[in-house]
Amino acid sequence: MGAGFGGMEFATVLSEELGADAGVTLIDRSDAFTFGFSKLDLLFGRATLDEIRLPYERFDKPGVDFRQETVTAIDPLERRVTTDAGSYEADYLVVALGADYDLDATPGLAEAGNEFYSVAGAERLSRLLPEFTEGRVVVGVCDAPFKCPPAPSEAALLLHDYLSERGLRDACEIEFLIPFARPVPPSPETSAALIEAFAEREIEVSLECRVDHLDGERGVVVLKDGSERPYDLFLGVPKHRAPEVVIASGMTEDGYIPVDSTHLQTRYPNVYAIGDVTTAGVPKAGVFAEGAGRVAARSVIATIRGEEPPQPYDGLGSCYIEFGAGRVGRVDVDFLSGPKPTGTYWAPSTDLVAEKELFGSSRRARWF
Numbered sequence: 001m002g003a004g005f006g007g008m009e010f011a012t013v014l015s016e017e018l019g020a021d022a023g024v025t026l027i028d029r030s031d032a033f034t035f036g037f038s039k040l041d042l043l044f045g046r047a048t049l050d051e052i053r054l055p056y057e058r059f060d061k062p063g064v065d066f067r068q069e070t071v072t073a074i075d076p077l078e079r080r081v082t083t084d085a086g087s088y089e090a091d092y093l094v095v096a097l098g099a100d101y102d103l104d105a106t107p108g109l110a111e112a113g114n115e116f117y118s119v120a121g122a123e124r125l126s127r128l129l130p131e132f133t134e135g136r137v138v139v140g141v142c143d144a145p146f147k148c149p150p151a152p153s154e155a156a157l158l159l160h161d162y163l164s165e166r167g168l169r170d171a172c173e174i175e176f177l178i179p180f181a182r183p184v185p186p187s188p189e190t191s192a193a194l195i196e197a198f199a200e201r202e203i204e205v206s207l208e209c210r211v212d213h214l215d216g217e218r219g220v221v222v223l224k225d226g227s228e229r230p231y232d233l234f235l236g237v238p239k240h241r242a243p244e245v246v247i248a249s250g251m252t253e254d255g256y257i258p259v260d261s262t263h264l265q266t267r268y269p270n271v272y273a274i275g276d277v278t279t280a281g282v283p284k285a286g287v288f289a290e291g292a293g294r295v296a297a298r299s300v301i302a303t304i305r306g307e308e309p310p311q312p313y314d315g316l317g318s319c320y321i322e323f324g325a326g327r328v329g330r331v332d333v334d335f336l337s338g339p340k341p342t343g344t345y346w347a348p349s350t351d352l353v354a355e356k357e358l359f360g361s362s363r364r365a366r367w368f
Ligand SMILES: Cc1cc2nc3c(=O)[nH]c(=O)nc-3n(C[C@H](O)[C@H](O)[C@H](O)COP(=O)(O)OP(=O)(O)OC[C@H]3O[C@@H](n4cnc5c(N)ncnc54)[C@H](O)[C@@H]3O)c2cc1C
Pocket: 001, 002, 003, 004, 005, 006, 007, 027, 028, 029, 030, 035, 036, 037, 038, 039, 040, 069, 070, 071, 072, 096, 097, 098, 099, 116, 117, 118, 147, 148, 151, 243, 245, 274, 275, 276, 277, 284, 285, 286, 287, 288, 289, 319, 320
């Protein structure tokens, strides 16, 4: 269930190993995939919706049957999935339904603000931004955990470029709000580089703040500690939650599905969960969902063949960070091997722009 980073990688590995015998049914309610980072391209007018959509009809793999259906119920004990079109019983079940957005958790966000984390939200904002000529923009993360921790920082830096290119930067102020004590918690070095980049661009930064609500009439963002930040335009990251159907299945604890972080198994026999829908001890990011999908697939194959379990999931991943001015940085994070997460920072460069493009094009080639 779910043809995102995790579900597509899982299905691809099974198809590669088992070919026409793989017997995978891949269900997603959408007709197309989009990379998370493409939403920033859409938001700032660097790409159109058609350019970023990758239709699932091109996800054509031996032994994989893609169904565009909406999952309406999951029975993890019986390994039964109900959709708007029928029901399925499985020997192995994989929940890869990602994280949903809970706009209602932040009153005023839908009416008096904007979110840029969904394709629809980024597209809507891409139509509003050209009309914005002066005032105060707040780029704010409503609550944690949220997908791709560097993405809100990227949005603030790219907004600076966008307004500068239109000759409007002097007429605008930008403030960045995040619930963490630093922008990229596992990497002090990356965080320091981002804080420096914000300072160079006169972007105000407020750390460790959570958004309570937006008061559109007064034009203020009200934080959980009661303090207020004036705004004319709010670019928000909504609070995340597991999809309703996952919560209703009884599989979640503290909001998401707990898994054994070595092979991504849930507490239900032969039921796996991967990616943003889990609490696997790694951040919510595509690169981690993909790695988890690969390990879950190898675990299923080993079980089918009666082999030893595969190498455990390593929790390693590299995240590219748009610093603006045509440069991209990178942080290599390691979440599971040591006592605490660590991150290695690579300064922004044009070489890393090319590497990020390869990250996208190699996945497009592999999956589509
Ligand atoms: C602005 C932005 C920038 C990002 N940049 C990066 C980046 O540079 N690198 C990176 O690694 N990650 C990035 N991410 C994060 C990344 O997109 C997600 O973490 C990743 O997609 C998670 O993969 P997943 O497989 O767990 O879930 P998803 O990719 O979200 O897939 C879940 C799928 O389940 C489907 N689904 C949900 N509910 C149902 C249902 N009831 N029935 C049927 N189908 C359903 C959805 O349609 C979706 O296709 C970014 C995210 C954003 C928003």
